[in-house]
Amino acid sequence: MASVEIQNVRKAYGDVETIKGVWVDVPDGAFVVLVGPSGCGKSTLLRMIAGLEDISGGTIRIDGRVINEVEPKNRDIAMVFQNYALYPHMTIAENMGFSLRLAKKSKEEIAERVNDAARILGLTDYLKRYPKQLSGGQRQRVAMGRAIVRNPKVFLFDEPLSNLDAKLRVQMRAELKDIHARIKTTTVYVTHDQIEAMTMADRIVVMRDGIVEQVGAPLELYDKPVNTFVASFIGSPSMNFLSGKVAEDRKSVLTENGVRLPLGPEASASPGTAVTYGIRPEHLAIAAGNEGIPITVTNIEPTGSETFVQGTVDGQKFSAQLRERLFIKTGEVLNLALAPTNSHVFDAATGMRLG
Ligand SMILES: Nc1ncnc2c1ncn2[C@@H]1O[C@H](COP(=O)(O)OP(=O)(O)OP(=O)(O)O)[C@@H](O)[C@H]1O
Numbered sequence: 001m002a003s004v005e006i007q008n009v010r011k012a013y014g015d016v017e018t019i020k021g022v023w024v025d026v027p028d029g030a031f032v033v034l035v036g037p038s039g040c041g042k043s044t045l046l047r048m049i050a051g052l053e054d055i056s057g058g059t060i061r062i063d064g065r066v067i068n069e070v071e072p073k074n075r076d077i078a079m080v081f082q083n084y085a086l087y088p089h090m091t092i093a094e095n096m097g098f099s100l101r102l103a104k105k106s107k108e109e110i111a112e113r114v115n116d117a118a119r120i121l122g123l124t125d126y127l128k129r130y131p132k133q134l135s136g137g138q139r140q141r142v143a144m145g146r147a148i149v150r151n152p153k154v155f156l157f158d159e160p161l162s163n164l165d166a167k168l169r170v171q172m173r174a175e176l177k178d179i180h181a182r183i184k185t186t187t188v189y190v191t192h193d194q195i196e197a198m199t200m201a202d203r204i205v206v207m208r209d210g211i212v213e214q215v216g217a218p219l220e221l222y223d224k225p226v227n228t229f230v231a232s233f234i235g236s237p238s239m240n241f242l243s244g245k246v247a248e249d250r251k252s253v254l255t256e257n258g259v260r261l262p263l264g265p266e267a268s269a270s271p272g273t274a275v276t277y278g279i280r281p282e283h284l285a286i287a288a289g290n291e292g293i294p295i296t297v298t299n300i301e302p303t304g305s306e307t308f309v310q311g312t313v314d315g316q317k318f319s320a321q322l323r324e325r326l327f328i329k330t331g332e333v334l335n336l337a338l339a340p341t342n343s344h345v346f347d348a349a350t351g352m353r354l355g
């Protein structure tokens with residue numbers, strides 16, 4: 001096991017800088033998830049840790065040692081990609097042991113390590129089969145097995161579950177987490193799926209356009225996003241944003257036509273400041289009488305367990321995820337209640353959190 005320290009790392013392809021100074025600290029044994037929209041630089045950063053891309057600036061340390069110039073094979077890292085290709089003509093055991101055979105390990109050692117990994121992954125009964133005789137999820141586990149047998153200091157995963165169907169992805173995400181809890185190898189995991197990030201990570205790194213927007217534990221990011229980008233990226237369905245101005249009492253925000261939105265005690269903005277007010281759809285409930293935020297309903301989607309409502313508040317798009325069932329029609333106004341402490345407020349100009 002080992003820590004990974006990424007300090008002011010940059011990557012340029014020609015004149016175009018795609019990683020623009022990134023700091024990430026991955027403590028020994030941690031499971032850190034890099035998340036962000038397509039093209040933000042997640043894979044590039046991972047490939048730089050692996051040594052598959054040159055580092056244009058900054059330093060990467062593994063276990064305290066600068067590895068910028070160290071050959072990939074000497075970094076003691078195992079990487080699992082989205083498109084893991086298993087060798088079709090080799091059995092599962094041979095696939096898993098392949099890198100050890102290349103490293104000229106003894107037959108006994110290979111067998112032992114493959115058997116250990118197979119036990120961890122629940123693949124013991126499949127070792128004599130060929131890849132085409134396995135399901136997608138089992139093949140993905142074999143790909144993981146090839147990494148595990150090497151007993152590396154660090155695992156790097158680049159969207160390893162994105163080729164699996166939704167149900168299998170959920171199952172594999174729990175399995176991966178369970179495997180990490182048992183073997184505790186330091187892991188850097190890339191995904192653009194924020195649910196995967198939230199459920200698997202000890203620590204999430206949110207990236208955008210080659211920089212890190214925020215680093216924190218999943219619920220820290222959910223509760224206190226530093227800006228509107230992180231606020232909209234973390235959480236599903238996405239946070240609602242309404243434009244308004246801080247009221248004289250500082251305890252609320254007023255939309256253009258005077259809809260009052262309550263602020264929590266931590267919000268710090270002077271009266272009149274133009275703000276973006278945020279509230280998560282799941283933090284709303286049906287209000288008593290005429291209190292709360294009036295939403296003009298445009299669409300209602302009952303799923304059985306909950307009701308998803310879309311509409312507008314003072315002309316601005318708004319949605320709510322309610323536990324109650326609704327007996328109203330589209331076009332009607334529904335009053336929604338929320339706890340002020342669940343509100344978020346951001347500077348309208350910069351998008352930065354205010355308190
Ligand atoms: N070899 C290359 N030459 C030039 N530009 C590249 C190269 N590889 C990646 N890029 C650019 O670097 C940026 C980051 O790419 P990267 O693959 O790291 O994104 P990503 O966050 O992994 O995206 P995705 O979620 O789609 O996999 C992109 O704008 C991409 O076009």
Ligand SMILES: [Mg+2]
Nearest residue numbers: 042043044158
């Ligand atoms: Mg990628």
